[in-house]
Amino acid sequence: MDATRTASVEEAAAALGAGRLVILPTETVYGLAADASNPGAVAAIFEAKGRPRFNPLISHVADLEAAERIAVFDIRARRLAERFWPGPLTLVLPVRADTPVCDLARAGLETVAVRVPAHPLARAVLQAFGGPVVAPSANRSGRPSPTTFADAVEETGAATAAALDGGPCEVGLESTVVALLDEARLLRPGAVTRAEIEAEIGPLAEAEADARRSPGRLARHYSPKAPVRLDATAPQPGEAYLAFGPGEHRWNLSPAGDLRQAAARLFAYLREADRTDPTAIAVAPIPHEGLGEAINDRLKRAAGYVG
Structure with a gap:
C-alpha cells in the first residue's frame, strides 16, 4: 500500500x-x-x-x-x-x-x-x-x-x-x-x-x-515498549509522564480533568511518550467512575497488572 x-x-x-x-x-x-x-x-x-x-x-x-x-x-x-x-x-x-x-x-x-x-x-x-x-x-x-x-x-x-x-x-x-x-x-x-x-x-x-x-481481555495488552507505572503523582528520573488535571505537562491527558478528553488522547500519548525511549511511562491517577472504568482497564492491561 x-x-x-x-x-x-x-x-x-x-x-x-x-x-x-x-x-x-x-x-x-x-x-x-x-x-x-x-x-x-x-x-x-x-x-x-x-x-x-x-x-x-x-x-x-x-x-x-x-x-x-x-x-x-x-x-x-x-x-x-x-x-x-x-x-x-x-x-x-x-x-x-x-x-x-x-x-x-x-x-x-x-x-x-x-x-x-x-x-x-x-x-x-x-x-x-x-x-x-x-x-x-x-x-x-x-x-x-x-x-x-x-x-x-x-x-x-x-x-x-x-x-x-x-x-x-x-x-x-x-x-x-x-x-x-x-x-x-x-x-x-x-x-x-x-x-x-x-x-x-x-x-x-x-x-x-x-x-x-470478547476481544481485549488478555492480561497484558495495549502495551508500549516501555514499562508502564500507574497512579504516579510525579515522574521519576528518565520517565515520561502522562498527567491528568491542572498543570503544565507535555502529555496531559486532560488539564480540565475531562475523562472523555483523556480517553481520546490516551493511546496517542502512550505512543508519543514511548517514542522518547523513556525508562518507563508514569501515569497519573485517573478516577474510576464512568468512563474512568474503561481508561483504567486499558492502563492496567498496558502495565500487565491484570491476571
Whole structure:
C-alpha cells in the first residue's frame, strides 16, 4: 500500500470484496478490516496482527437490520441497539445458523460480537460493501491501539490494499462489549458506560463466565515498549509522564480533568511518550467512575497488572 495516499470508499469496498485488508477509521480506534465471511481474509488479519486465533473478532455492520441477519436479538439487545447504535457498543449474541460470519472470525464460538460504528467513513464503506466486516484495532497484537491514520499505517499498513484517513478518533478507546446470553455481562468497559447500560436493561453481572467471547481481555495488552507505572503523582528520573488535571505537562491527558478528553488522547500519548525511549511511562491517577472504568482497564492491561 502507498502510505502517502488515502483510498476512496469505493476502492476500500472493492478491496474488501477481493479478500484484501483495509485500514478503516471508526469513532473508537482505527481498524484492520476484512470480509467477515471470507476465512482467508480473516486469517490474513490474524497474521498481520500476530493475534492469537482464540481471540474472537467483532463484526461491523451498517445498521440494526444487517445485525439481525447475523445474530439473534432479544428484547434487551434490541433496546441497547436502538439506544446506542450507531456508536461504541458491541453486543455478544447467539449466532444465527445461517450467519455469513465465518467460524474463524468467531473463534469457533456459538456466539458473534456485532457493532454498528458511528464514523461516517466506516458506515459508507459498510454500505458500499454490503456485508459484515471484521475490524480489530489496526495495531500489532499487544500494542496500543492506533487512534490516528499515521499510527495505523505505521503498525499494519504494509499488509493492506487500501487505507482511509478519517482523522483522529473521537472516542479513542475500543468499544464497550456486553454479552446478552443468560445474564447480561459487561465483558469490556468503554465509552458507553456501565451506568448507561444498566439504566436501560438493569444490573450487569461480572465478565468471568463469558470473558472468552470478547476481544481485549488478555492480561497484558495495549502495551508500549516501555514499562508502564500507574497512579504516579510525579515522574521519576528518565520517565515520561502522562498527567491528568491542572498543570503544565507535555502529555496531559486532560488539564480540565475531562475523562472523555483523556480517553481520546490516551493511546496517542502512550505512543508519543514511548517514542522518547523513556525508562518507563508514569501515569497519573485517573478516577474510576464512568468512563474512568474503561481508561483504567486499558492502563492496567498496558502495565500487565491484570491476571
